[in-house]
Amino acid sequence: MSQPIIGPGPGRDAAVGQTAPPPTGPAHSDPADQTTLRLRLDLAYDGTDFAGWAKQPGRRTVQGQLEAGLAQVLRLDRAVSVTCAGRTDAGVHALGQVCHVDLPATVVRHGRVLAVADHLAAWLGRALPDDIVLRALSAVPAAFDARFSALWRRYVYRLWDDPAAVDPRRRRWVALVHRPLDCAAMAQAGPALLGLHDFTALSRARPGATAIRRLTQLDLVRHPDGLIELTVQADAFCHSMVRSLAGALTAVGQGRRDARWLADLLDRPQRANEVQVMPACGLTLEEVGYPPPSELASRAAQTRRVRRWEGGGH
């Protein structure tokens, strides 16, 4: 689906002026404009000091830092716009965020990208602040859309239920609850949420937007050192859905609610106000899955068709 940029490919002409079929050479995002190049960026970040993914005036955001880094490294006259798979909220972390960006025609035409291709990943990596790490940079077919081509997202919510078990080095990315959790009860109740459901009760969905999602994984593990990890995977998540899922399961684990209550949430037509949205710090976007290159375009079209995107964070 993607190939690392480690050189200008088969030749400058092939990349600038012709349509090179993936995966043997960089493809172009717009068949009508052969000079635009789409890049995939794989990122990890510590969300602690960011006001979330999405660019906001006067706030430090991941998107803002990334677009500024690209503009600096490529010496762009105007800003580029980066699209991501999971628009994380303020304080939420990522190990496997995926984005795409189209490099402007002028940059590609002037051969700047090709000239710097060998070093682009290293330069951009160095241009980014310490709390954003560029894991990989590659040229992708124009059909690759970080957001709409994605098949699934996997998040992990991490928490401790004992103040004495806290590893202070990890306190910025693991949440602490002050009552012991019965993980067995949580693990028993959780699977009721698996499958295709309306998660309106467990989201902060925008009015009019659907909250129908397919939850394909819900695992709960308590590690020997006391760390509890809740892993969830779905085709996509609504705004605050993972943190609401974690809050609902925590209520079960603390004995405040039972398995029946959890399962019945799926029948509610409105947000369940008794469900706590757990602190952002415990949440990490771990991985995003994509189809093989031949299915990228059809997947994106299908996603756009069946779901109006909320644009909210997780």
Next chain:
Amino acid sequence: MSQPIIGPGPGRDAAVGQTAPPPTGPAHSDPADQTTLRLRLDLAYDGTDFAGWAKQPGRRTVQGQLEAGLAQVLRLDRAVSVTCAGRTDAGVHALGQVCHVDLPATVVRHGRVLAVADHLAAWLGRALPDDIVLRALSAVPAAFDARFSALWRRYVYRLWDDPAAVDPRRRRWVALVHRPLDCAAMAQAGPALLGLHDFTALSRARPGATAIRRLTQLDLVRHPDGLIELTVQADAFCHSMVRSLAGALTAVGQGRRDARWLADLLDRPQRANEVQVMPACGLTLEEVGYPPPSELASRAAQTRRVRRWEGGGH
């Protein structure tokens, strides 16, 4: 060897006025003063924002915060002095630091400790800043000395050798080296350092102090996510010894030095200036081992006899 303080023990009189044999009741640090109580504290801390363990005027240190927390919780008139197993340097972390402290006679005599025993651990835990976690608090025999009774210390030095592999959430406790490491070469060369040796070349020992230590473990593991962990265990470590060991092994892993050079370091009568002392942030004191209660006193006497303590950090 130690028992959690979860109540005043067999009775107030037993703890205040009599010598209760361990482990059935709290013992006393000074047979001549039956009213002093020795506590063992197990701590974890994020060393990032500390100027090391040892108290220094005007600096934020772990010892300083801990002694202030004890004074606050126990409403002490004068400061208590806490002794630890491993005097970590500025920026060095701990998951298994062990300390002891003698509560003043006045506190014990007034019954204050006994009255608060149920809650002391919780109160002290809350009095400490977020970057220090109290893992356990227990009454111990007077023969227990966190420093001199210890049989061994285990440290882990963590590093990445690829900027793209960095997990930004862990960047405060994993060091980054900018050249790839040949872990197989390091793992092959390392065991030459095992056993009883003079580690003068790999320390910053004080003049006149011995650097003879028994290194009992040296393991190197590269995890699937790229994280490299160097685990070392010894009866004790000299100042900067673990960070120097990590620096010497890194030189081997980067091909700048070979296994022969590493082994020959043990024959040098002076510090090897070509050995880099690796950054403090990568180092964590993981665990300290103690003998069974019956051997505490003899172990402490033996340690004092064979080794003049340097008092330096790691």
